[in-house]
Amino acid sequence: MSTEQILGLVTGILFGFFLQKARVLRFDKQVGAMLLQDMTILKFMMSAILVGMIGVLFLNDIGVFTYSHKTMNVGAVVVGGALFGAGWALMGFCPGTSIGALGEGRWHALFAIAGMVAGAAIYAELYPWLSSTLMTWKDFGKISLPEALGVSHWLVAVAFWLVTLLMFYFFERKGL
Amino acid sequence: MYLGQKKQDGWNPYLAGALVGLLAIVSAWATTTYMGKTNYLGASTTFVRAAGMVEEGVVPGHVAGNTYFTKTKIKVDWQFMLVLGILPGAFLASISDRSFKLEAVPPLWQKYFGPSVGKRALAAFCGGIVAMIGARLADGCPSGHGLSGLMQLSVSSFVAMACFFGLGIVVANLIYRRRP
Numbered sequence: 525m526s527t528e529q530i531l532g533l534v535t536g537i538l539f540g541f542f543l544q545k546a547r548v549l550r551f552d553k554q555v556g557a558m559l560l561q562d563m564t565i566l567k568f569m570m571s572a573i574l575v576g577m578i579g580v581l582f583l584n585d586i587g588v589f590t591y592s593h594k595t596m597n598v599g600a601v602v603v604g605g606a607l608f609g610a611g612w613a614l615m616g617f618c619p620g621t622s623i624g625a626l627g628e629g630r631w632h633a634l635f636a637i638a639g640m641v642a643g644a645a646i647y648a649e650l651y652p653w654l655s656s657t658l659m660t661w662k663d664f665g666k667i668s669l670p671e672a673l674g675v676s677h678w679l680v681a682v683a684f685w686l687v688t689l690l691m692f693y694f695f696e697r698k699g700l
Numbered sequence: 701m702y703l704g705q706k707k708q709d710g711w712n713p714y715l716a717g718a719l720v721g722l723l724a725i726v727s728a729w730a731t732t733t734y735m736g737k738t739n740y741l742g743a744s745t746t747f748v749r750a751a752g753m754v755e756e757g758v759v760p761g762h763v764a765g766n767t768y769f770t771k772t773k774i775k776v777d778w779q780f781m782l783v784l785g786i787l788p789g790a791f792l793a794s795i796s797d798r799s800f801k802l803e804a805v806p807p808l809w810q811k812y813f814g815p816s817v818g819k820r821a822l823a824a825f826c827g828g829i830v831a832m833i834g835a836r837l838a839d840g841c842p843s844g845h846g847l848s849g850l851m852q853l854s855v856s857s858f859v860a861m862a863c864f865f866g867l868g869i870v871v872a873n874l875i876y877r878r879r880p
Contacts, residue, residue, distance in 0.1 A: 525781075527735075527836075528731075528732050528734070528777065528781075529776065529777075529778065529781045530781075530782075531727075531730055531731060531734060531735070531778060531781075532777070532778035532779060532780065532781030532782040532785065532867060533781040533782070533784065533785040533828075534785065535723065535727045535730075535741075535782050535785065536781060536782035536783060536784060536785020536786045536789060536790035537785040537786075537788055537790060537792070538720070538723050538789060539720065539723060539741065539782065539785070539786055540785060540786035540787060540788065540790040540791075540793070541721050541789040541790065541792060541793040542711075542716045542720050542723065542789075542793075542794075543716075543720075543786065543790060543801070544710075544789070544790040544793035544794050545710050545716050545719075545793050545797075546710055546711055546716035546837070547709065547710040547799075548713065548715045548716075548866060549790060550806070550808060550828045551806035551808060552806055552807055552808040554788075555808055555809075555872055555876060556808070557871030558865070558868040558869050558871075558873075558875070559869075559872050559873060559876060560798040560869065562733065563710070564713045565713075567713040567714055567717065568713040568714075568717040568720070568796045569717060569842070569846055569847065570717065571713070571714045571715075571716075571717025571718045571721065572717040572718065572721040572724065572847055573721065573846075573850045573851055574718075574721065574722040575717075575718045575720075576720075576722075576723025576724040576725055576847065576851040577721075577722035577850070577851045577852075577853070579721075579722075579724075579725030579728075580724070580725065580728065580740075580743075580851045580852055581851075581852075582808025583725070583728070583729065584852075584870045588729070588732060589728055589729070589732055590732075590737070590738045591852050592738060592739075592740055592848070592850070593727075593852060593854040593855075593856065593861075594815065594838075594839045594840055594844070594845065594849060594854055594856045594857065595839065595856060596854075596856040596859065597839075597856075598836050599722070599813075600719070600838060600839065601838045601839070601859050601860050601863070602859065602863055603834075603837060603838075603860075604833075604834045604835065604836070604837025604839070604860070604863075605828055605834065605838045605859065605860040605862070605863025605864050605866075605867070606834065606863045606866070606867045607834025607837065607838075607869065608830075608831050608833070608834030608835045608838060608841065608860075608863070608864050608867075608868075609864045609865065609867025609868040609869075609870075610797060610829045610830055610831075610834070610867045610868070610870075611809075611812050611826075611829070611830030611831025611833075611834055611865065612827070612831050612868050612870045613827070613867070613869075613870075613871035613872040614823050614826065614827030614830070614831075614871065614875065615779040615823070615824050615827030615828050615831055616806060616808075616809070616824070616827070616841065617824075618831075618842045618843070618844045619743040619744045619746070619747060619783075619831075619832070619835060619840050619841045619843070620743035620744075620786060620841065620842070622828075623743075623783055623786045623787050623790075624721055624786045624787065624789070624790035624804060625712065625790070626787060626790075627787040627788065627790030627791040627794065628784065628790045628791065628793070628794035628799065628800055628801070629794065629800045629801045629802045629803060629866055630803045630806070631802060631803065631804070632803060632804055632805055632806065632817070632820055632821070633824075635744070635821040635822075635824035635825050635828070636824040636825070636827065636828045637828070638825055638828065639824060639825035639827060639828020639829045639831075640744075640747045640756060640828040640829070640831065641747055641751045641828075641831065641832075642745040642751070642752050642813060642828070642829050642832075643741065643747070643829035643831065643833045643836075644744075644748040644750070644751035644832050644836060645754070645755060646829060646833060647714040647730070647748070647768065647770070647832065647833045647836040648748065648751065648752070648766050648768040648769050649766070650833070651766075651767060651768035652767055654837065656746040656786075658837070661738055664855065666856075667855050667856075668704070668835050668853045668854055668855060669845060669853045669854070670853055670854050672855050676746060677853055678825075680853055681853070683824065684850075684853070685784075693715070695862075697731025697851055700738030
């Protein structure tokens, strides 16, 4: 194995370990969040974002990291995001958690994984058509929210932290 | 009424999440140092590579002629190994606290649709197809857009996450709210 592959594997093992310990690999937890009745996955995900954001922004500031924004193509992101949401509700897993669910013995995740591999194959066939239709609507490029607003990214980060902490407070008060 | 198991028997999700945040930083640093380019956590591109590998075995030559497969480059890269690594990681974690369980149908699903594996398989397979087409179109899933994109405050990730959850909430309520 190359260094790149070993790095990926070690990162994946740790990622899978934490995902399982937080119990977010479960179908019930994912659907529970979409039914607005169990916010475990949001607590987990938003905590990861809050902590990761500080390091990512700082290390980009001092020139160690480079940003890798995904392009804001309106048709692709909105339609794609909506399709993902609909499929996610039916499947009860996202791509990463389906593999983890299999690891903790929930072998029915295999059906979801097979469906996603099939979906990727179908997308590859649809790609030429999609890129000449849906993707031509409007593309704002690889932009960040601070750039779009014209403010410091630390200001946006502080606002993000505050809104998320309020959300956590709400979850805990409501026992979600 | 909620029928799933609400009891939190694992680690505190805030703590486990914070650890993943640290992992995201360390992993981005490690990839920058050893691979010369900052790589952020993600998962869905790997499914394209897996599909390419399967197709190459079934219809040799087809993959090379497809623009999307050529653009994605079908290889076992960093992210591919990351996604594979999630499996043993979750296995080890579940063995360590005895939460490993062979399960044919998720408990919550069973309460609505019964113990039929066929029904669950069909729904999961169809949901998987739709979700992956969506994830590739949006260029990310809850890992790539959710974790990595929001950490970087990308506009596309805010929009994608709103759509993921927006439609997820609508469709989940349609599917799981009516019975029993």
